[in-house]
Amino acid sequence: MMWSFGWTARAGLKTPSRVKLCRKRAEWKGVYGRKQGLCTSSSCSPRTAPWRLMFFGTDQFALESLKLLSSSSGILNVHPSLLPRWRGPAPVFHTILHGDTVTGVTIIQIRPHKFDVGPILNQELYQVPENSTADELGAALAVKGAHLLIDTLRKLPERIEVKREQGHAGATFAPKINTNMSWVFWEEQTCNQVTRLYRAIGSRIPLRTTWRGRTVKLLDFVGKYHVSDQRHQTPGSVFYDKGSCTLAICCKDGWVGFKAVLLNKRLTAADFYNGYLHQTFQKNSPSWTAEERFVSPKEENKELHKSEKSLRCRNTFHT
Numbered sequence: 001m002m003w004s005f006g007w008t009a010r011a012g013l014k015t016p017s018r019v020k021l022c023r024k025r026a027e028w029k030g031v032y033g034r035k036q037g038l039c040t041s042s043s044c045s046p047r048t049a050p051w052r053l054m055f056f057g058t059d060q061f062a063l064e065s066l067k068l069l070s071s072s073s074g075i076l077n078v079h080p081s082l083l084p085r086w087r088g089p090a091p092v093f094h095t096i097l098h099g100d101t102v103t104g105v106t107i108i109q110i111r112p113h114k115f116d117v118g119p120i121l122n123q124e125l126y127q128v129p130e131n132s133t134a135d136e137l138g139a140a141l142a143v144k145g146a147h148l149l150i151d152t153l154r155k156l157p158e159r160i161e162v163k164r165e166q167g168h169a170g171a172t173f174a175p176k177i178n179t180n181m182s183w184v185f186w187e188e189q190t191c192n193q194v195t196r197l198y199r200a201i202g203s204r205i206p207l208r209t210t211w212r213g214r215t216v217k218l219l220d221f222v223g224k225y226h227v228s229d230q231r232h233q234t235p236g237s238v239f240y241d242k243g244s245c246t247l248a249i250c251c252k253d254g255w256v257g258f259k260a261v262l263l264n265k266r267l268t269a270a271d272f273y274n275g276y277l278h279q280t281f282q283k284n285s286p287s288w289t290a291e292e293r294f295v296s297p298k299e300e301n302k303e304l305h306k307s308e309k310s311l312r313c314r315n316t317f318h319t
Helices: 015-036 059-066 091-097 136-153 156-161 189-203 270-281 296-316
Strands: 001-003 054-056 077-079 104-111 122-126 206-210 212-223 239-240 246-250 256-265 265-268
Touching: 001 189, 001 270, 054 136, 077 136, 091 104, 091 189, 091 256, 104 136, 122 136, 122 156, 136 156, 136 189, 189 206, 189 256, 212 246, 239 270, 246 270
Parallel strands: none
Antiparallel strands: 001 054, 001 077, 077 104, 104 122, 206 212, 212 256, 239 246, 246 256, 256 265
16 A cells, blocks of 8 residues: 555556556546535646545556656655564565464655655554454454554654654565465474465465375465374374374474365365375374375475485396
């Protein structure tokens, strides 16, 4: 969200020709406002568009808009983090992902060429609720940001006068989330880390793992899970709890549960057990191989390398 003392194009318009079209509309509205007695000539001249306007948009849209603004008061940006922590396009996701207990909203002035580095006009802390998802936290910060923006605008000259520059200490970057972030590394990640990963991106990108070389999406997360059968503690090991119809998967320090998976099609935990796990459990193998558990892509490549190396050794022996 940005607050402007100039004028700007609508969100989503990226081409210069459309930006120019929007400028003509703004100028026309200024002329219309004067004719209707809705504004003075100084505030609504054809060359000075509405003096207050909020817009929502992408970085590309914002860059196009910045080229057109020439107001001395600049633009205000409502950023959902305690800057300079989590600069960038995805601060809420990274707040959850890294387990921050405190976040907030920051009102800054935008500077040309770089985002989220401008001077701070207002800032307010917010305690991250326990077990909050990124969607829930984002909604809460949106409300808080709206109130903080109104408070800032009421005393804007004073806020600008006492603005403070952002420090370099504690500055972190929050890049956009992507599908590569959704891979679970069972041998490296704890239950809490898997839980935070799900709460951060699970509503948009399902967590993923592999089963016998095939990608599996993990659905309907139930959180940390207690497994009484402790025979198989290898990370990635799968235990099916018939009582609760839950797939429990072993992490670095415990178990997490899922109610369903996506393997070509959506399967309940019971469906996955009956179709893929039942025969494995019947074997009662004393040690679970990579094919009998969920593995990360990195570990899957290791197992493939071991198999190829073993095959080469056998071929060498026979020759």
